[in-house]
Amino acid sequence: MARIHSLGFPRIGAKRELKFALEAYWAGHSSASELMEKAQQMRSWMWQQQRDLDLVTIGDFSLYDQVLDMSFALGNIPPRVDADPSTLAVEGEAFLNAYFKTARGRSVSDCGCTQAAEMTKWFDSNYHYIVPEVGQDTQFAANPQHWLSALEEFESQGYAANRAKPVLIGPVSYLYLAKSKQDFSPLDLLPDVIEAYKSLLHAFAEKGIEWVQIDEPVLSLELNADWRHALNLSYHKLNNMGVKLLLANYFSSLGDNVRLACDLPVQGLHIDAVAAEKEAKIVADWLPSHKVLSLGIINGRNIWRADLDRCLEIIQPLHQRLGDRLWLAPSCSLLHVPVDLEVEEEAIGKGCDIRSVLAFARQKLAELSVLSRAVNEGEESVAQELQASRVALQEWQAFKDRQHSEVRQRLNNLHSDMYRRQSVFAERQKQQRAQLDLPLLPTTTIGSFPQTADIRKARREFKLGSLNEQQYKQLMRDEIAQCIEQQEALGLDVLVHGEAERNDMVEYFGEQLDGFAFTRFAWVQSYGSRCVKPPIIYGDVQRPEAMTVEWAAFAQSCSQKPVKGMLTGPVTILNWSFVRDDQPLKETCAQIALAIRDEVLDLEAAGIKVIQIDEAALREGLPLKRSAWSGYLNWAVNNFKLAANGVEDTTQIHTHMCYSEFNDIIEHIAAMDADVITIENSRSDNELLAAFEQFDYPNDIGPGVYDIHSPNIPSPHSIETLLKAANKTIDIQQLWVNPDCGLKTRKQEEVWPALKNMVEATKKLREQFA
Structure with missing residues (x-):
C-alpha cells in the first residue's frame, strides 16, 4: 500500500x-x-x-x-x-x-x-x-x-x-x-x-x-x-x-x-x-x-x-x-x-474565475489522497474525482482569452537597440550630475515608508466603497505631501513619495496589468511575521494604462528636489508571483518587461528624472545547479534592460536588491547597467564589500548602511563606520547613502530617528572628504 x-x-x-x-x-x-x-x-x-x-x-x-x-x-x-x-x-x-x-x-x-x-x-x-x-x-x-x-x-x-x-x-x-x-x-x-x-x-x-x-x-x-x-x-x-x-x-x-x-x-x-x-x-x-x-x-x-x-x-x-x-x-x-482555497469566496481572475484550476495546501493534500486511493484501491474508487480534474483542466486549456495577439506581436518585434542605453555610463553620469545637481554621497531611501493604520484604513474603506475615489486620492495625496515634507526637513537629497497607495510591491502592479489574478486570503510566509499574497499570472501580460504616473507627478510637484518614480522590475514580479506553467518563464518575463518599459517612458514624459526599478528577486530565480546559471542570468538581465533602457541619457535609472547572496553574480549585476544600484549590506556585516575587492564595479552604488528588518535605530557612528569601510573598495564618487531596504514594515518612531542619524553621518563624511 x-x-x-x-x-x-x-x-x-x-x-x-x-x-x-x-x-x-x-x-x-x-x-x-x-x-x-x-x-x-x-x-x-x-x-x-x-x-x-x-x-x-x-x-x-x-x-x-x-x-x-x-x-x-x-x-x-x-x-x-x-x-x-x-x-x-x-x-x-x-x-x-x-x-x-x-x-x-x-x-x-x-x-x-x-x-x-x-x-x-x-x-x-x-x-x-x-x-x-x-x-x-x-x-x-x-x-x-x-x-x-x-x-x-x-x-x-x-x-x-x-x-x-x-x-x-x-x-x-x-x-x-x-x-x-x-x-x-x-x-x-x-x-x-x-x-x-x-x-x-x-x-x-x-x-x-x-x-x-x-x-x-x-x-x-x-x-x-x-x-x-x-x-x-x-x-x-x-x-x-x-x-x-x-x-x-x-x-x-x-x-x-x-x-x-x-x-x-x-x-x-x-x-x-x-x-x-x-x-x-x-x-x-x-x-x-x-x-x-x-x-x-x-x-x-x-x-x-x-x-x-x-x-x-x-x-x-x-x-x-x-x-x-x-x-x-x-x-x-x-x-x-x-x-486553503475554500476561504476564497469571490471569483479569482479578471473576466474569468480560475478557482477551478487552483489548489492550495489543503487541496494538495486532498489530491494526494485521491492518488493514493487510485493506486491502492483502483481508479474506479475515485472515478468521480478524476473526472472532475479532467473536466476542469480541459476547460482551462480551451480558454482562449489567456492569449493576446498584440502582446505576442510585440515580442516578435523586439530588436537589439531596445536593450541598450544611448550612451555608456561615464557619459550618462556626467549628464545626470549636471541635471540633478547632487552632492557627494547623495542620500536617499529605497522607496516605501511606514504603512500606518490610517493608510490601511483608507485603502480598506476605498475597496469597500465607503470612500469614493476623489476622497481616497486626496487622503493619499496628503500622505505623500507629508512624506515629502518630512524628507526635505531631514535633508535627504533624492526623495520618494512613500508608496502610501500601494498594498505590496508586486501585487500593486499586478492589479493593474492584464493577465494577473488576485486572492483575498492566500497569504504565504516570507519570514517571521512577514506574509505576502503573491499574484497569479495566468495569461498574457500587458499594461492597459499608466499605473504610477499620477502619484509620481504629484509627488514631484511637492518638491524642487528629484523624486524617484518607483517601479518593481519584471524579474521580481515574475519570481514573486505564482506563474503560469504553459510557456517558458523567460517569455512571461519579457511580457512583463514590456509593460514596465511603457510605464518607465510615461514617467519620463511626465518629468520624472530618477526612476527606480527594483529587482529584489533577481538572484532567487537562479537555477540551483551552477552550470545552468548563465542561461537564466542572460534572459533575466536582458529583460531588466528591456524594461529600463528606452530612456534618455539624462534620466537616471536606479535598481535595488536585498537579502540574497550577490557576490557570485556581481558581473551580471554590473551588466544590468543601472546608473545606481542600492543593495543590502549591513545585516550581512559588509560581506558584499568583498566582491568589490576583486571586481571593479563601473556604476554608482549604495551599499545599505543599516538593517531595516530590525527595530534597532543605528547610531551616526555605526553608519559612518560602514561608509568608511565601503570607501575602501568603492570610490567615494560612486557611493550613495541609503538604508538596505524599504521602510514599510517599520514604525514611524523608528524610521525618522534612523534617517536623521544617516543624514548626520553623511554630512560629517562630506566635510572630511571635501
Whole structure:
C-alpha cells in the first residue's frame, strides 16, 4: 500500500494567526505564556489539516524560522545574544528573548538592542531563513525539546507516536548554509555536529518515533568532493540510531548526486518528481531493494491544480515495481503555498474565475489522497474525482482569452537597440550630475515608508466603497505631501513619495496589468511575521494604462528636489508571483518587461528624472545547479534592460536588491547597467564589500548602511563606520547613502530617528572628504 505524507505544512494559520500573535508579543501587548499557548493551538490546527495522512510531520511549526530552530536545537546561539543554551526551555521567556534577539535584534519593545543575525533566501524560494553563525570555537549541544514538546502534544490529542514524523534540517545542509567570519571551513565542525544529531535521533527513538525526515536540499546542488564526502560520512555515522531516516531532497533534480543519494545508508529517499520527473525511474532503478522511495508528485511550490491522470501515469509503473516501498508526497514543504482555497469566496481572475484550476495546501493534500486511493484501491474508487480534474483542466486549456495577439506581436518585434542605453555610463553620469545637481554621497531611501493604520484604513474603506475615489486620492495625496515634507526637513537629497497607495510591491502592479489574478486570503510566509499574497499570472501580460504616473507627478510637484518614480522590475514580479506553467518563464518575463518599459517612458514624459526599478528577486530565480546559471542570468538581465533602457541619457535609472547572496553574480549585476544600484549590506556585516575587492564595479552604488528588518535605530557612528569601510573598495564618487531596504514594515518612531542619524553621518563624511 502506497503511504502518503507531507514534508511540512503552512504554519501561519488560516487567518495569519501566527503573524498577529508574534506582533502582539513583540509590542508588549501579550505575554510569553500567551504566545506559547497560541503556538500550541497552531500546532494542533496544523495536525488537524493533515489527519488523513499516514505520517504527520512534527517540528515544522516555527515561531520565526526552521533554520533558526535548528540552530537553537544544536545549541548554536550567537555569543552576542548572551544566552546559555543549556538553560533555555523552549516555552520559557529566556528562550524567547534569545530567540528573537537572534532573529530581529530584540525580543520585545523594551529589550536592549542586539545585532540581528543575517537573513537570506532559502535556496531559490522567496522564503528567508536566519543564517547560522559558526566559528572555530563553536560547540554544539543537542536539545530535542522543540520536537519532544510537539510529540507530547501530538500524543495528547490521540495520535500514536509512530504516526509522528519529526523533520530536521540535515547536518550537511545546515553547515552548507552556515557562515563564519573566520578563515576556516564550516565542514571542520562536522564531527561535532554529527554527535549532536546522534543525540537528537536517540531522543526520538526513546519516544517511540519510527521515521525521521532529514532535509538535505544541498543534494540539488553541484557539490564538490568535500561536501559529497560529508554526506557519506554523516549518514554512515547516523545509521542504526533506532529510527528510520527519510532523506529528503527538493526544488530540483539530484543530477550527478543520484547515485550518492541512493547509496547513502538511510531507509528512505524523497525526490522532487515535479522538478525532475524523468529522474523518478532512474532513482527506482538504483535504489536498493530495502529502501522506500518517497515520490514528490504534487507541486508544493505553485498553486495550479495537478493533472491527476498524468500523475498516475508516473506513479503506477513505479508502484508495480516497488509496492509498499512507494510513498506519495508533495514535492516539498507546503510552506511555500497558501493554506486553503475554500476561504476564497469571490471569483479569482479578471473576466474569468480560475478557482477551478487552483489548489492550495489543503487541496494538495486532498489530491494526494485521491492518488493514493487510485493506486491502492483502483481508479474506479475515485472515478468521480478524476473526472472532475479532467473536466476542469480541459476547460482551462480551451480558454482562449489567456492569449493576446498584440502582446505576442510585440515580442516578435523586439530588436537589439531596445536593450541598450544611448550612451555608456561615464557619459550618462556626467549628464545626470549636471541635471540633478547632487552632492557627494547623495542620500536617499529605497522607496516605501511606514504603512500606518490610517493608510490601511483608507485603502480598506476605498475597496469597500465607503470612500469614493476623489476622497481616497486626496487622503493619499496628503500622505505623500507629508512624506515629502518630512524628507526635505531631514535633508535627504533624492526623495520618494512613500508608496502610501500601494498594498505590496508586486501585487500593486499586478492589479493593474492584464493577465494577473488576485486572492483575498492566500497569504504565504516570507519570514517571521512577514506574509505576502503573491499574484497569479495566468495569461498574457500587458499594461492597459499608466499605473504610477499620477502619484509620481504629484509627488514631484511637492518638491524642487528629484523624486524617484518607483517601479518593481519584471524579474521580481515574475519570481514573486505564482506563474503560469504553459510557456517558458523567460517569455512571461519579457511580457512583463514590456509593460514596465511603457510605464518607465510615461514617467519620463511626465518629468520624472530618477526612476527606480527594483529587482529584489533577481538572484532567487537562479537555477540551483551552477552550470545552468548563465542561461537564466542572460534572459533575466536582458529583460531588466528591456524594461529600463528606452530612456534618455539624462534620466537616471536606479535598481535595488536585498537579502540574497550577490557576490557570485556581481558581473551580471554590473551588466544590468543601472546608473545606481542600492543593495543590502549591513545585516550581512559588509560581506558584499568583498566582491568589490576583486571586481571593479563601473556604476554608482549604495551599499545599505543599516538593517531595516530590525527595530534597532543605528547610531551616526555605526553608519559612518560602514561608509568608511565601503570607501575602501568603492570610490567615494560612486557611493550613495541609503538604508538596505524599504521602510514599510517599520514604525514611524523608528524610521525618522534612523534617517536623521544617516543624514548626520553623511554630512560629517562630506566635510572630511571635501
